[in-house]
Amino acid sequence: xxxxxxxxxxxxxxxxxxxxxxxxxxxxxxxxxxxxxxxxxxxxxxxxxxxxxxxxxxxxxxxxxxxxxxxxxxxxxxxxxxxxxxxxxxxxxxxxxxxxxxxxxxxxxxxxxxxxxxxxxxxxxxxxxxxxxxxxxxxxxxxxxxxxxxxxxxxxxxxxxxxxxxxxxxxxxxxxxxxxxxxxxxxxxxxxxxxxxxxxxxxxxxxxxxxxxxxxxxxxxxxxxxxxxxxxxxxxxxxxxxxxxxxxxxxxxxxxxxxxxxxxxxxxxxxxxxxxxxxxxxxxxxxxxxxxxxxxxxxxxxxxxxxxxxxxxxxxxxxxxxxxxxxxxxxxxxxxxxxxxxxxxxxxxxxxxxxxxxxxxxxxxxxxxxxxxxxxxxxxxxxxxxxxxxxxxxxxxxxxxxxxxxxxxxxxxxxxxxxxxxxxxxxxxxxxxxxxxxxxxxxxxxxxxxxxxxxxxxxxxxxxxxxxxxxxxxxxxxxxxxxxxxxxxxxxxxxxxxxxxxxxxxxxxxxxxxxxxxxxxxxxxxxxxxxxxxxxxxxxxxxxxxxxxxxxxxxxxxxxxxxxxxxxxxxxxxxxxxxxxxxxxxxxxxxxxxxxxxxxxxxxxxxxxxxxxxxxxxxxxxxxxxxxxxxxxxxxxxxxxxxxxxxxxxxxxxxxxxxxxxxxxxxxxxxxxxxxxxx
Amino acid sequence: xxxxxxxxxxxxxxxxxxxxxxxxxxxxxxxxxxxxxxxxxxxxxxxxxxxxxxxxxxxxxxxxxxxxxxxxxxxxxxxxxxxxxxxxxxxxxxxxxxxxxxxxxxxxxxxxxxxxxxxxxxxxxxxxxxxxxxxxxxxxxxxxxxxxxxxxxxxxxxxxxxxxxxxxxxxxxxxxxxxxxxxxxxxxxxxxxxxxxxxxxxxxxxxxxxxxxxxxxxxxxxxxxxxxxxxxxxxxxxxxxxxxxxxxxxxxxxxxxxxxxxxxxxxxxxxxxxxxxxxxxxxxxxxxxxxxxxxxxxxxxxxxxxx
Numbered sequence: 013x014x015x016x017x018x019x020x021x022x023x024x025x026x027x028x029x030x031x032x033x034x035x036x037x038x039x040x041x042x043x044x045x046x047x048x049x050x051x052x053x054x055x056x057x058x059x060x061x062x063x064x065x066x067x068x069x070x071x072x073x074x075x076x077x078x079x080x081x082x083x084x085x086x087x088x089x090x091x092x093x094x095x096x097x098x099x100x101x102x103x104x105x106x107x108x109x110x111x112x113x114x115x116x117x118x119x120x121x122x123x124x125x126x127x128x129x130x131x132x133x134x135x136x137x138x139x140x141x142x143x144x145x146x147x148x149x150x151x152x153x154x155x156x157x158x159x160x161x162x163x164x165x166x167x168x169x170x171x172x173x174x175x176x177x178x179x180x181x182x183x184x185x186x187x188x189x190x191x192x193x194x195x196x197x198x199x200x201x202x203x204x205x206x207x208x209x210x211x212x213x214x215x216x217x218x219x220x221x222x223x224x225x226x227x228x229x230x231x232x233x234x235x236x237x238x239x240x241x242x243x244x245x246x247x248x249x250x251x252x253x254x255x256x257x258x259x260x261x262x263x264x265x266x267x268x269x270x271x272x273x274x275x276x277x278x279x280x281x282x283x284x285x286x287x288x289x290x291x292x293x294x295x296x297x298x299x300x301x302x303x304x305x306x307x308x309x310x311x312x313x314x315x316x317x318x319x320x321x322x323x324x325x326x327x328x329x330x331x332x333x334x335x336x337x338x339x340x341x342x343x344x345x346x347x348x349x350x351x352x353x354x355x356x357x358x359x360x361x362x363x364x365x366x367x368x369x370x371x372x373x374x375x376x377x378x379x380x381x382x383x384x385x386x387x388x389x390x391x392x393x394x395x396x397x398x399x400x401x402x403x404x405x406x407x408x409x410x411x412x413x414x415x416x417x418x419x420x421x422x423x424x425x426x427x428x429x430x431x432x433x434x435x436x437x438x439x440x441x442x443x444x445x446x447x448x449x450x451x452x453x454x455x456x457x458x459x460x461x462x463x464x465x466x467x468x469x470x471x472x473x474x475x476x477x478x479x480x481x482x483x484x485x486x487x488x489x490x491x492x493x494x495x496x497x498x499x500x501x502x503x504x505x506x507x508x509x510x511x512x513x514x515x516x517x518x519x520x521x522x523x524x525x526x527x528x529x530x531x532x533x534x535x536x537x538x539x540x541x542x543x544x545x546x547x548x549x550x551x552x553x554x555x556x557x558x559x560x561x562x563x564x565x566x567x568x569x570x571x572x573x574x575x576x577x578x579x580x581x582x583x584x585x586x587x588x589x590x591x592x593x594x595x596x597x598x599x600x601x602x603x604x605x606x607x608x609x610x611x612x613x614x615x616x617x618x619x620x621x622x623x624x625x626x627x628x629x630x631x632x633x634x635x636x637x638x639x640x641x642x643x644x645x646x647x648x649x650x651x652x653x654x655x656x657x658x659x660x661x662x663x664x665x666x667x668x669x670x671x672x673x674x675x676x677x678x679x680x681x682x683x684x685x686x687x688x689x690x691x
Numbered sequence: 692x693x694x695x696x697x698x699x700x701x702x703x704x705x706x707x708x709x710x711x712x713x714x715x716x717x718x719x720x721x722x723x724x725x726x727x728x729x730x731x732x733x734x735x736x737x738x739x740x741x742x743x744x745x746x747x748x749x750x751x752x753x754x755x756x757x758x759x760x761x762x763x764x765x766x767x768x769x770x771x772x773x774x775x776x777x778x779x780x781x782x783x784x785x786x787x788x789x790x791x792x793x794x795x796x797x798x799x800x801x802x803x804x805x806x807x808x809x810x811x812x813x814x815x816x817x818x819x820x821x822x823x824x825x826x827x828x829x830x831x832x833x834x835x836x837x838x839x840x841x842x843x844x845x846x847x848x849x850x851x852x853x854x855x856x857x858x859x860x861x862x863x864x865x866x867x868x869x870x871x872x873x874x875x876x877x878x879x880x881x882x883x884x885x886x887x888x889x890x891x892x893x894x895x896x897x898x899x900x901x902x903x904x905x906x907x908x909x910x911x912x913x914x915x916x917x918x919x920x921x922x923x924x925x926x927x928x929x930x931x932x933x934x935x936x937x938x939x940x941x942x943x944x945x946x947x948x949x950x951x952x953x954x955x956x957x958x959x960x961x962x963x964x965x966x967x968x969x970x971x972x973x974x975x976x977x978x979x980x981x982x983x984x985x986x987x988x989x990x991x992x993x994x995x996x997x998x
Contacts, residue, residue, distance in 0.1 A: 300831055300936065300984050346828050347774040356774060359716070363774045364836075365828035368926065412926045413860040505772035510814060510827075516771055556772070605782060605847040608729045608746075609836075609986055611940045611952070613718060614775060616782055668718035 053077035053531065054131035057124065057154065062542075062578045064589040065632030067168065067651050067684060070130045070151065071112050071120035076574040078529035078546040079134035079147075079495070081567055082593040082628055084662075088113050091567045092134040093476075093497050094525025094552025095146025096352050099453060102149045103141075105236060106315050107267050107286045108334060112149055114193070114242050115214035115261065118170060120151070121240040125164050125175035126189035126220040128154040135476035135497055136447040139381040139396030139431045140317065140330055145453040145474035145499055153222055153236065156185035161691075168649075168686035170195055171216070183226045190219035214244045230275040239266035258297040265290040267311075279320035287312045294349065299610070301362050302344040307458065310337045326385035335376030335403075338457040342464055343368045346516065352566050353504055353521070353554055355599050357615045358663045358676070364610070369463035373406035374422075375454050383431070392435035394447075400427045402454055402471065410514050411463045425471055427452045441485045448477040455519075459503050462514035470519045472501045489533045499523030507558045520557025523565065527551060543577035564597040564621040578634075585636040588655075595625030595661065604670035613669045626661045626675070630654050649686040657681040719951040721944050721976070724750045726760075726843055727990070728940075728980040729850035734987040735834075735876040737855040738806040744850060745797045746841060747990045751944045753976050754992050757843055762793045762800060765838040768810050768827050777838045777849050784840070800852075802837055807856035811835040826859065832933070832985050833922035853986040858923055865928055872921045872930060876985040879916030879937060884979050884993045885909045889965060898996045902970045910939055910979045910991070911961040917983065935983040942978040945969045946995075972997045 055063075055073045066072035074090060075083060081091035088111040089097025102112045104122060114121055120130075133141070133148040141148050154177070161178030175189030193216040218240035225233045241264035267288035274281045288311050296303035317330035346365045350356045383396030405422035412418065433447035451474040459465035480493035502521030511518075527550025535542050550572075552565035571594045578587030600623045603616035633655045638647040654660070661675035721727070728747040736742050748757030765781035773779055792800050807813045812835060814826035829835055836851035855875055858866045886895045889905040900906065917935045924931050937955040939962045941948050949965035966977065977993040 302831065344831075346771065350774075354772065354774060360774075363769065363776050364830040365776070366831050367828050370926070505770070507770055507772065509767050509770050509778065510809075511771060513814075603847075605777070605849055606726060607776065608726060608841075608848050608988075609776075609851040609982070611728075611938075611980065611982065614777075617779070665714055667714050668716045672714060674714045 052131060052133045052137075053079070054129055056129045057127055060124070061636070061649075062580065062585060062587055062634075063576055064578070064587045064634035065591075065630070065651065065653055066589075067118075067170075067634075067686065068124050068649070069118070069120050070124065070127050071149075072118070074130055074132050074149070076544065076546055076576055076589070076591075077132050078491075078493075078531045078548050080132060080548070081550075081569045081572055082591065083117055084567065084596065088115070088117065090132065090147075090149060092132065092147030092149075093495055093527075094523065094550065094565050094568070095135075095474075095497070095499070096567065097146075098456065099144065099146035099472075099474075099499075100149060101141070101144040101146075102151065104151045104238065104267070105153050105269065105271070106284050107269055107288075108143075108311070108313070109240075109267065110263070110265050110290050110292075112151075114216040114218070114240065115244045115263070118214075119191075119193070119216065121218055122151065122153070122220055122238060123173045123175060123189035123191040123218055125166065125173055126153050126187060126222075126238075128152045135451075135474070135495060136431070136433070136449045136478045137451075138394070138433075139383045139398040139429065139449075140328070140332065142332060142379050142381075142398050142400060142429065142451065143334065143377060143453055145451055145472045145502075153220060153238075154187060156187040156222070156224065158185040158226075163691045164189075164688065166686065166688040169684040180223060180225075185224050187222045187224075188220065190217070192217050214242055216240070216242045232273045232275075234271040234273075235269070236271070237266065237268045240264065258295065260293070260295045263290075263292045279318060281319075282315065282317040284315040285312075286314070296344075296348070298345070298348070298362055301348075301364060301366065303348045304341070304343040305349070305458065306342075307338060307340040309339075309457070311335070324387055327382075328384070329380070329382045331378070331380050332398075333376070333378040335374065336457065338373045338375070339370075340373070340458055340461070341370040342458070342461060346464060351503075351505075353556060355617050355620055357599065357601060357617070357666070359665055360615050361607075361610060361612050367411075367463040369408070369412060369461045371406050371408045371461050373457045373460045374403065375405075375457055376403040377401065377454060390437040392433075392437075394431075394433040394435070396431040396449075398429040398431065400429065400452060401425075402427070402452075404454065404460070404470075406460050406467055408462050409467050421467055427471065442481065442483045445480045445482075446478070447480075448475075450475055455503060459517055461516075463516070465503070465517040466506075466515050466519075468515070468519075469503050469517060470501055472499065472503065472519070472521075474499050487534055489535075490531070492528065492530045494526075494528045496526040497524070499525075502554075504556050507556060518557050522555040523553065524555075524562065525550060525552040525565070539580050539582060541577070541579050543575070545576075546572075546574045548572040563619075566597065566621065568594075568597055568621075570594040583638050583640075585634070587634045589632045589634075591628065591630045591632075593628040595627050597621035598623050598625060598664055601666060601670050601673070615666070615670050625664065628660045629658050630660060631656050631658075643691055645690045647688040647690070649688070651684045651686070653679050653682045653684070655681060717951050719940075719942050719948050721749045721751055721942050721978075723846075724748065724755065724844040725846055726757075726841055726848040727942050727978055728982075728988050729839070729841065729848070730878060730988045730990065731839075731850065731852050731986075732878065733875065734878050735853035735855050735985065736802055738802050739804045741799045741801045742852055743797060743799050744839060746843070746848075746850075747978065747980065747992075748796065748843060749942065749944075749976070749978055753944075753974075753994070757796045759794065760796050760798075760841050760843040762795075762798050763840045764790045764792060764800065764803065765840060766790055766809070776836070776851065777840075781838060781840060782847070784842075800839065802852055802854065806837045806854050807835065810837050811854050811856035812859040813856065830984075832920070832935075834985055836986065851986055861923055861925065862928060865923065865930070868930055869921060869923055874918065874920060876920070876935075876983070876987050877918060878987040879935075879981045879983050879989050880913040881979065881981050881989045881991045882911045882913060883909075884977070884991050885911075886966075886993070886995065897993065898998075900968050900995055900997050902968060902972065902997050904968050906966045906968060906995075908941075908964040908966055908977070909961055910964075910981070912937070912981055912989070914960050916960075916981065916989075917955075917957070918985075920985065935985055935987075938982050938984075940980045940982070942980070943975060944977075945971075945973070945975040966995070968995070968997055 060073040130151040156177035171193040173191035177187040196213040196215040220238040222236040246259040269286035290309040313334035319328040379400040381398040402425040407420040431449035455469035482491040504521030529548040533544040552568040553562040573592040600618035601615040602618040604613040633652040636649040659677040662678040663676040769778040839850040947967040
């Protein structure tokens with residue numbers, strides 16, 4: 013029973029540790045990370061199958077980790093220690109990818125059959141990671157069985173997937189998996205055109221192919237390609253001039269990587285190179301106001317690491333480089349899509365101001381780093397430093413003015429990011445740790461427009477500190493941590509009514525998060541009762557440039573509790589998950605005025621984020637039964653989401669004149685049957 | 692079976708997308724005194740010139756003269772962080788954010804001479820050495836607007852006077868071509884609102900309608916209500932010719948409208964609707980408001996009587 017396991021402290025060594033792990037005997041691998049007290053958590057593929065409500069999805073299982081706030085509906089990422097999903101980075105086998113989840117937030121962007129484990133590092137992570145003022149989500153693909161062939165097909169309400177793995181020649185192995193989301197096709201087949209127009213069903217697909225060759229003398233070469241695509245479409249019959257008429261959102265990306273590893277007495281050397289492209293297109297028509305944001309990106313990067321074990325001490329140097337070449341075109345509303353801190357009211361019409369721009373930024377960073385894991389008896393010291401040289405350039409400094417040739421800019425930003433952690437094995441079952449670090453994040457390329465953002469945006473900065481303790485006795489593991497994060501130079505809307513030219517955004521935003529988290533876990537391996545209790549108490553604040561008062565972060569949740577319980581027998585499993593989370597902040601509507609030109613009421617707002625949605629409470633159930641038929645194994649699962657049919661408020665919706673309100677509620681009771689066949 | 696499967700899956704899909712509660716988003720039913728539209732004549736004017744503003748002041752008992760409407764002008768635009776065409780300071784009537792001008796209906800207001808600086812493409816003048824300020828952003832028609840504040844019977848409304856501002860940041864010859872080609876906006880013109888039988892289309896006597904009956908409504912307007920106008924494509928430095936989009940809003944004091952709003956296709960000169968008359972006898976009022984997307988407005992009032 014491995015709901016979410018507390019993970020290794022030495023997060024900087026994840027790449028090396030994972031890659032050197034012995035090949036598993038099948039697709040399912042249980043991660044048995046040692047208990048460690050740095051606030052990080054991990055979950056393995058088998059563990060995800062044991063989480064009710066996650067439907068076997070690794071990313072969804074990570075939602076139960078301490079330090080992770082409940083995801084907003086349809087959001088594409090995790091909120092870690094008071095940072096937005098955009099402030100965190102998602103890595104798959106060491107390669108940055110644009111999102112953890114497909115549209116809708118139901119599935120991770122990689123087929124479950126191809127994944128081995130995923131870790132969430134909310135902050136204060138090691139020097140081998142960077143470019144994130146929030147946290148790191150570190151996902152690893154499975155290793156194929158080099159001895160025998162395996163195949164797997166799986167289907168449920170959302171999608172179907174297939175995968176295979178096995179030996180390739182005498183020294184290699186392969187792994188391949190693909191998934192096809194078909195909910196939108198089912199919808200087309202059996203529902204009316206009217207319902208298809210009203211209900212946005214995300215269409216998604218993804219796949220991963222990986223081959224690994226064990227060369228001689230401890231050398232290994234891995235070649236891997238993965239890709240994912242999403243599409244979501246909506247068309248509403250308008251009740252008013254400013255209702256959404258059209259909404260189309262598409263996203264796709266692929267990456268190809270080569271990973272070479274050599275392990276010998278001199279240490280371990282990793283060389284990872286990768287390339288890929290991202291494409292995203294958002295098109296909306298809100299009454300008469302259009303929104304169009306199209307971007308294409310070519311991404312290339314490398315991670316090089318050499319680690320050396322000397323008398324029980326670990327020394328590591330590395331180089332982490334990434335460059336993205338963007339082509340972006342945006343047209344329409346200046347305030348959509350909304351960003352953190354925007355006072356948006358669900359269903360309210362946007363302001364009518366529009367703009368148009370196309371720009372071609374280049375963002376890159378080359379960051380050498382060094383870290384060590386030093387032990388003296390029961391004491392451990394883990395210093396690290398990362399020196400980043402970032403490039404920020406684009407072809408526009410000012411809004412487009414006719415055929416006047418644009419004037420571009422290019423600047424480099426040097427940052428030094430010290431990281432330090434200390435550990436004390438106080439007793440054989442109790443470990444104490446402290447960690448702190450400085451992190452920087454490059455501006456988002458879509459924020460560098462002189463019309464919609466600002467080319468002068470700099471890097472945002474985070475300072476994290478965490479104090480933690482972990483203990484393990486009698487099959488029970490407990491990890492607790494207290495954390496604080498200070499964010500500065502965050503991009504934010506310019507508070508000036510008439511900002512300087514090309515200064516729609518400025519770098520003066522601030523953030524502050526602090527809190528404590530607790531995880532208690534009992535493993536059920538291989539059978540028996542197991543479970544995990546995770547609780548996070550936190551407060552996350554943001555402050556706009558020039559403001560003296562702090563406001564609540566858009567995703568702030570004071571209490572986040574997840575209790576996962578499961579009983580596994582030889583052929584069957586039954587489990588439950590109970591989640592509670594404080595409702596997310598919202599800005600109250602204190603009145604309304606009539607916009608006679610738009611023919612709509614517009615809200616008059618109270619203090620920003622001064623009210624909350626009602627608390628979220630949900631009980632999910634999962635049952636699984638497997639049958640062994642010679643070499644075939646058939647597994648049938650049933651997930652029941654929101655088993656108590658509790659109506660969880662996800663948003664406030666107002667009457668046309670804003671005199672009344674009600675709540676848009678999320679998933680009520682929903683049952684999903686799944687089948688998995690393995691050979 | 693297909694029908695049952697369809698229903699079940701539709702239900703599942705709706706549930707999966709979240710559930711929207713029953714809440715009335717319609718604003719078509721007039722149950723208290725409200726301003727439904729404001730017509731400025733002319734609807735587009737240069738700074739320093741005047742326009743006459745007439746509010747369509749509706750109540751459950753018909754149109755009111757609304758002599759008590761207090762008019763003022765917003766003095767500064769909204770901040771970029773305010774997703775609104777009006778600054779919160781002007782909404783809250785901060786003394787420095789508004790200029791009180793007149794009381795009544797059909798008032799004449801002078802657009803401030805600095806309107807193209809404050810709300811238009813010019814941007815605020817800066818001291819020597821200070822960075823240039825970012826001008827206000829136009830709407831999809833390339834227009835800039837001076838917000839006009841109305842307070843009537845404790846109900847707050849805003850109208851927007853389109854500003855005739857000179858083009859900025861374009862070559863001189865293009866600016867001259869724009870000035871020569873651009874025609875300031877004119878208000879659209881409603882011709883008639885008619886009531887007919889829902890089935891046979893026969894004209895109805897609006898002073899003797901059957902209770903509970905369904906009445907076909909048709910609003911028509913002049914063909915030149917949707918005007919052509921030029922805008923500047925600032926990325927290509929060329930003039931573009933566009934045609935206004937018209938849309939129609941319906942308001943009523945009782946009964947049920949089939950649709951509150953209609954986006955009019957290009958070339959259309961009429962729009963249809965249906966009204967379910969109430970069972971209770973009385974005189975009901977129907978207001979039809981025709982908008983163009985450059986801020987022009989026309990409106991008509993129709994009384995519908997159930998003996």
